[in-house]
Amino acid sequence: MAHLLGAEQLRVEYPTRVVLDGVTVGIGDGDRIGVVGRNGDGKSTLLRILAGKQEPDGGRVTRRRGVTLGMLDQGDDLATGRTVLDTVVGGRPEHEWAGDRNVRDVLAGLIADIPGDTLVDDLSGGQRRRVALAALLSQEWDIVVLDEPTNHLDIGGVAWLAGHLKRRWATGQGALLVVTHDRWFLDEVSLDTWEVHDRIVEPFEGGYAAYVLQRMERDRQAATMESKRQNLMKKELAWLRRGAPARTAKPKFRIEAANALIADVPELRNPIELAQMATSRLGKDVIDLLDVSVAYGDREILHDIEWRIAPGERTGVLGVNGAGKSTLLKLIDGSLAPTTGRVKRGKTVVVATLDQQLGDLSAVEHERVSAVIATKRTSYVAGDKELTPGQLLERLGFTSAQLSTPIKDLSGGQKRRLQLLLILLDEPNVLIMDEPTNDMDTDMLAAIEDLLDSWPGTLIVVSHDRYLLERVTDQQFAVLPGSDGVGRLRHLPGGVDEYLRFAAASAGSVSDAGRATVASVTSAGGASGASSSGGGGSTAAAPPALKVGGAERRTAEKELASIERRIAKLQGEIDRLHVALAEHDTSDYSGAGALHERVRGLEEQRDALETRWLELGELLG
Known part of the structure; x- marks a missing residue:
């Protein structure tokens, strides 16, 4: 593997603390590296130094001659007075960029809803971010460095970006270095993980799921992490092992000790117990949307919505920006009345919303955190434990010193965590969370999920x-x-994957989307998409439900039953091979490699069968 970029003995020091000290790292052809760590520990600083945008206080960065590097920073550095198209393609002749498959893919995936002749000065913050990302990805680079690239992208846009980065270079060529709080994205694109913590950069093999497993093993051996944090990481690891990310190949190191840590970890949630508690607090009726439609003037936003929300229900809502999600939330919290239909509420329902504006904190921004907390309840029950507000603050990453900090001086992530805590102390029984991951690092997201x-x-x-x-x-x-x-x-019985299939079916093939985008950006005043600030995903539309009957339905039902049996058989074989891998001699690399290949092949077969199972389920209704 050819060396592309390296850093030796990096040191970065600010007036109040040292961020990096003695850091030595290297990037080579074929590397795909995800960078994780707590906010403020130096992730963005490391990226800027490696990209040559910031000089370290000590050490040096070396780059192989001729290596090109492109970086998406968190700052907004688009040149003013230029159009979107000119910013992205950089003045290249139309016949040149229009014939470039990579450029067409980027235009279709990120800015299909933005007319090419629009001035960047007139764009929203989210649109500017997507244009900057498109401008970077439309060019050829040996190394691509991305700092929070998933900001302002919807789920479809994040999936597109992951696919683009995976197919951007041939195997063993190019390098990717990315900082993001999106853990699914990290697992999709990363082959290795760097954790920035305590002034150092610690490497791990594999994506986010593998990183969590190795980190638990490190913490167990070193015994340096307090029991509270270990329990949290055990829970996170149990989720990763049981959920979709566990399908990824396991890293090449001993996992028996780490597996022992989670052998007795219970399920993440006890749905029966939580449902009983929710029913006792809410009653049987929560909120019912009955034949609800919403229109603003002549424009209808939502049509004929029927949704009966049950006690203890945990629901995720998907959709591109501008599809009507915010309108739906306003119907639920009572801030908007439907145009037609009705919203029925239980008598004991108390709704609270964790929104993106942090409006609840504006009235107390000059007060200290401790003073605001003192006005709330003196205790909070989490699971079977009674916690004080101070213990909850500590659980959400606040230090004792921060209790005396004015709220206006907190970071964006700290304000969102404080807002969540204040909401929970008010004890609502219906909680709406609108984009709760903004400004959060992966550790804080895990802490909030645990709460x-x-x-x-x-x-x-x-x-x-x-x-x-x-x-x-x-x-x-x-x-x-x-x-x-x-x-x-x-x-969506099939979850996010089903939603992405709807979006793909609506958008058509990548090549068709690329041709449509080329036509739209070259025409003056092309039509905008569904949202002026939405992510790069395509507008999702539900295909018509397919119903079959007679002999065709019986054939489909037989195939469905057969697939279920085959999936169960494949899963049993995969589980057996995972046990064999755990017991395998770690010095036998060729044998371990062969087992990994068998597992990967069986997982691909299973995934294909699951996709067909969902298609048949949709066909049979």
Whole structure:
């Protein structure tokens, strides 16, 4: 593997603390590296130094001659007075960029809804971010460095970006270095993980799931982490092992000790117990949307929505920006009345919303954290434990010194965590979370997920963070525009994967989308998409339900039953091979490699069968 970029003995020191000290890292051809760590520990600083945008206080960075590097920073550095198209293609002749498959793919995936002749000065913050990402990815680079690239992308846009980065270079060529809080995205694109912590950069083999497993093994051996954090990581690891990310290949190191850590870890949530607690707090009736439609003037946003929300229900809501998700939330919290239909509420329902604006904190921004907390309850029950507000603050990453900090001086992530705590201390029984992952690092997201596991109310989450949705919710719905462009609510038995299939079916093939985008950006005043600030995903529309009968239905039912048997058989074989891998001699690399290949082949067969199973389920209704 050819060396591309390296750093030796990096040191970065600010007036109050040292961020990096003695850091030595290297990047070579074929590397795909995800960078994780707590906010403020130096992830973005490391990326800027490696990219040559910041000089270290000590050490040096070396780059192989001729190596090109492109970076997406968190700052907004688009040149003013230029059009979107000119910013992305950089003045290249139309015949040149229009014939470039990579450029067409980027235009279709990120900015299909933005007319090419629009001035970047007139764009929203989310649109500017997507244009900057498109401008970077439309060029050829040996190394691509991305700092929070999933910001302002919806779930479809994140899935597109992951696919683009995976196919951007041939195997063993190019290098990717990415910082993101999106754990699903990390697992999709990363082959290795760097954790920035305590002034150092510690490497791990594999994506986020493998990193959590290795980190637990490290913490167990070193015994340096307090028991509270170990229990949290055990829970996170149990989720990863049981959920979709566990399908990824296991790293090449001893995992017996780590497996022993989670042998007796219970399920993340006890749904029966939580449902009983929720029913006792809410009663049987929560919120029912009955034949609800919403229109603003002549424009209908939602049509004929029927949704009966049950006690203790944990639901994720998907949809592109502009599809009507915010309108749906307003119907639920009572801030908007339907145009037609009615909203029925239980008598004991108390709704609280964790929104993106942090409006609840504006009235007390000059007060100290401790003073605001003192006005709330003196205790909070999480699971079977009674915690004080101070213990909850510590659980959410606050230090003792921060208790005396004015709220206006807190970071964005700290304000969101404080807002969540204040909401929970008010004890609502219906909690709406609108994009709760903003400004959060992976450790804090895990802490919030752990806190929500023991919360007994009804939870509704709107997020573009796929990992969070699959982690804290038990079912998903989507707001999908129909053929008339009006939003309708659809249940997704197949979860996020089913939603992405709807989006792909609506958008058509990549090549068709690319041709449509080329036509739109070259025409003056091309039509905008569903949202002016939405993510790069395509507008999702629900295909018409397919119903079959007679002999065709019996054939489909037989195939469905056969697939279920084959999936169970394959899963049993995969589980057997995982046991064999855990017991395998770690010095026998060729034998371990052969076992990994067998597992990977069986998992691919299983995934294909699961996809067909979902298709048949949709066909049979």
